[in-house]
Structures are given as structure tokens and as C-alpha cells.
Amino acid sequence: MAHAVRAAEPAAAARIAAAALTLDDEAAELVGRLSRPPADRRWTALATDGGVVLTSLSTRDPAVGHVDLLAVHPSEQGRGHGRALVRAAEKWLAGQGARQARFAGNPPCYAWPGVDVRYTAAACLAESLGYERYDVAWNMTADLGGADLSTGDDLARLERAGIAVRAAGEDRDKVAAFVRDEWNELWAWEAANASGLHYAERDGRVVAFAAWGARPGWFGPTGTAPGARGLGVGRVLLRRCLADMRAAGQSSAQIGWVGPLRFYSYAVGARAERVFWLYRRDLA
Structure with a gap:
């Protein structure tokens, strides 16, 4: 099914993210934060009638573009919105000079290190579009x-x-x-x-x-x-x-993109929990 892709409207994008990204209570806030990135970043937000994608690239690595956030409303999932949005993001990134696209966090202003493995549909979509898994990252959770x-x-x-x-x-x-x-x-x-x-x-x-x-x-x-x-x-x-x-x-805190597991476990009893797969695909 073909879907028309257009510039995203911020409030609608936030509503879709909040409905779709059920593992992240702050999903709507993420849309706002990603829309106020560092000065060295080029970015865009694109939408279909049922989904939204935010994508960016930075001057420090202009050959690499990032799919920062992808969300499809639950009532529209399985209808090709995600595929259309990723392809539109890739086209925009290529037009900006990127030679590779990644489902991976674009620090310092990012949503996640990669695709949370529990958002299985997103991982399946990335792999179906030819993205390779190249790294893994994890968060720890501290009960407050x-x-x-x-x-x-x-x-x-x-x-x-x-x-x-x-x-x-x-x-x-x-x-x-x-x-x-x-x-x-x-x-x-x-x-x-x-x-x-x-x-x-x-x-x-x-x-x-x-x-x-x-x-x-x-x-x-x-x-x-x-x-x-x-x-x-x-x-x-x-x-x-x-x-x-x-x-x-x-009631809890996510410790993002963790390195020293033992330090956080000892200091506040944090446990390893969220796991993220990082994906990439060459555009040229």
C-alpha cells in the first residue's frame, strides 16, 4: 500500500509517538527534544497519516544519517507506514550527502542507543529493509x-x-x-x-x-x-x-548506554534491563 509522506506536524507526531511507543512514558517529550537538537545537526520530521519518523545527521560525521525515532499508531500498524517512512528518511538523508543510514542514537540528542529488542516489529522492519545488526547497547534500571x-x-x-x-x-x-x-x-x-x-x-x-x-x-x-x-x-x-x-x-531511573555495570549495581542496586540492537545500511 502506498502512503503519501509529508512534513510532520509536531503535535500530531507527539500523539503518535505516545500511542505507539508504549515502553517509553516520555515518548511525546522525546519528539520535542529531538526537534531542538544541537546547532551542528540537520534534521527533519516526516509523517504519513498513521506514522512519523525523525531523522538527522551531524557535521561531525556527515556521511552517517540516523533514524532517531520511528512510530506508527497502533491502529495503523501492519499497513506499510513504517516501510514508507524509513524509505522517505533514507531519501532525505541521501539528499543531504549521507552514505549510510543507521537505526542508532545520534548523541548527544537522541531517543535510544538503538532499537529496543522489545519493539520487535521495528527490528523486523530494519532487517527486512536490508539493515545489518552491528552492535548492542544496554541500559540499567534503578528502582527509586x-x-x-x-x-x-x-x-x-x-x-x-x-x-x-x-x-x-x-x-x-x-x-x-x-x-x-x-x-x-x-x-x-x-x-x-x-x-x-x-x-x-x-x-x-x-x-x-x-x-x-x-x-x-x-x-x-x-x-x-x-x-x-x-x-x-x-x-x-x-x-x-x-x-x-x-x-x-x-519511581525508577534508566541509566543510559551503560559502561561500568558493577559500579551502578554496587552504588544503587541497579540491574541490567533494556537491550538495544544497532543497525546500519549503506545508501550508495
């Missing part, structure tokens, strides 16, 4: 209801070591500059745009940070400079962020 997020003893110990822990306010730019210098521009954008940002400093210099809500509803990124590692700063910052998330009404 009964979690021990106390930091009092650790804060006192860090203070004796000359380290102060703070919530960023008007000094957010200072923290973002530290993140840019120690890691990269991607994490710095997330720190600058996060809902909450905590950091540690010693002798007036930032030595660690942790953010939440840069990707709606998720924790991260976080990092500690080499000279401050091994002191427990990361655990304190993690717990302070999760406490913020609990105070904001969340």
Missing part, C-alpha cells in the same frame, strides 16, 4: 522507591578531603566547560541541557559531574577526572541525581 540514596556520611568524608559537592545553577557553564575539556563536546551539550546537574570541586576547580534528564527521564552522563577517582565522588553525584529524579516523581 526504596533505594538508599543517602550521601551524608560520604559528603562529610569528602569535605574533610577538601572536596565540595554542589548542584549547578548559574555556574552550569563552568561545569559544561570542564566536561568539554575532560571528555568531549557531546557530553558538554548534555550537561548544559540536562534537567539536573551536580558537580564536585576541589580548590575551586571542578573535578567531577553527573547529569540527569538530558535525555528525558534518564540518568547520565557522568564522569570524574583522573585525579579525583577512587574517592567515592561518582557514587555521591549519582545518588544526588537519582534523589532529584525521585523528587520529580519518578
Whole structure:
């Protein structure tokens, strides 16, 4: 069945995402966040009568395009909307100079690392369109209801070591500059745009940070400079962020695109849960 593809209307796109993406309570908010990306990003939102796709590419890697979000309303699934939208996204990406398309997160402003394996229809669609699975990523989940997020003893110990822990306010730019210098521009954008940002400093210099809500509803990124590692700063910052998330009404927190499983398991009892497959296909 042929479907006409047109520019998406933001409110309608958010409604479709909320109805289709049932594993993500913040699906409608994701549409808004993806529509306010970093300045170096070209992007578009396309729609049929029953579905929507958001796609982008960044100047740091202009040959690679990303399918950032794909959703088909439950009442329209199985009627070819997804296929039509992906092909339209590929055509737009090729017109922008991309030579490869990926079902994979385009950090720093992304929805998921890849396709959640529980959205099985999306994985099947990608494979039917010739995409290859090339990587896997995972999230951890921290239950916030009964979690021990106390930091009092650790804060006192860090203070004796000359380290102060703070919530960023008007000094957010200072923290973002530290993140840019120690890691990269991607994490710095997330720190600058996060809902909450905590950091540690010693002798007036930032030595660690942790953010939440840069990707709606998720924790991260976080990092500690080499000279401050091994002191427990990361655990304190993690717990302070999760406490913020609990105070904001969340019963659990997703820790996105996880590397150190043992750290999060030990610090807050987090468990590995969501698994994402990353797909790619050459366009040329």
C-alpha cells in the first residue's frame, strides 16, 4: 500500500509517538527534544497519516544519517507506514550527502542507543529493509522507591578531603566547560541541557559531574577526572541525581548506554534491563 509522506506536524507526531511507543512514558517529550537538537545537526520530521519518523545527521560525521525515532499508531500498524517512512528518511538523508543510514542514537540528542529488542516489529522492519545488526547497547534500571540514596556520611568524608559537592545553577557553564575539556563536546551539550546537574570541586576547580534528564527521564552522563577517582565522588553525584529524579516523581531511573555495570549495581542496586540492537545500511 502506498502512503503519501509529508512534513510532520509536531503535535500530531507527539500523539503518535505516545500511542505507539508504549515502553517509553516520555515518548511525546522525546519528539520535542529531538526537534531542538544541537546547532551542528540537520534534521527533519516526516509523517504519513498513521506514522512519523525523525531523522538527522551531524557535521561531525556527515556521511552517517540516523533514524532517531520511528512510530506508527497502533491502529495503523501492519499497513506499510513504517516501510514508507524509513524509505522517505533514507531519501532525505541521501539528499543531504549521507552514505549510510543507521537505526542508532545520534548523541548527544537522541531517543535510544538503538532499537529496543522489545519493539520487535521495528527490528523486523530494519532487517527486512536490508539493515545489518552491528552492535548492542544496554541500559540499567534503578528502582527509586526504596533505594538508599543517602550521601551524608560520604559528603562529610569528602569535605574533610577538601572536596565540595554542589548542584549547578548559574555556574552550569563552568561545569559544561570542564566536561568539554575532560571528555568531549557531546557530553558538554548534555550537561548544559540536562534537567539536573551536580558537580564536585576541589580548590575551586571542578573535578567531577553527573547529569540527569538530558535525555528525558534518564540518568547520565557522568564522569570524574583522573585525579579525583577512587574517592567515592561518582557514587555521591549519582545518588544526588537519582534523589532529584525521585523528587520529580519518578519511581525508577534508566541509566543510559551503560559502561561500568558493577559500579551502578554496587552504588544503587541497579540491574541490567533494556537491550538495544544497532543497525546500519549503506545508501550508495
